[in-house]
Amino acid sequence: QVQLVESGGGLVQPGGSLRLSCSASGFSTYAMGWFRQAPGKEREFVAAISWSGGRTTYADSVKGRFTISRDNAKNTVYLQMNSLKPEDTAVYYCAARGRSWYPSQEESEYDYWGQGTQVTVSS
16 A cells, blocks of 8 residues: 655756656655666665655755655655756656655665656757
């Protein structure tokens, strides 16, 4: 019954914006994060948010452009992506920690993962 479902991906021109959503069910989310994986590359950290939403952390490559937020009443996390660049092209994965509020940047510290949503930034 544990499930994370991402949505909002698609094709966008450089400089454009997208908002990704991740809806969770079947478990307590605690801290949540976003990771991404480009073709032929390792999965990398993008952003994370604490259980309360009061603390966030971002990869240097997206600081100032991406914003992570959450709505605990809906058990949903969002990633607002602005000023998108071609190098942002990747499959974006939502992840949730099962037992901690801390917004870790480490993939190994997340317990649940979504199926991913494709983001393509191209002219």
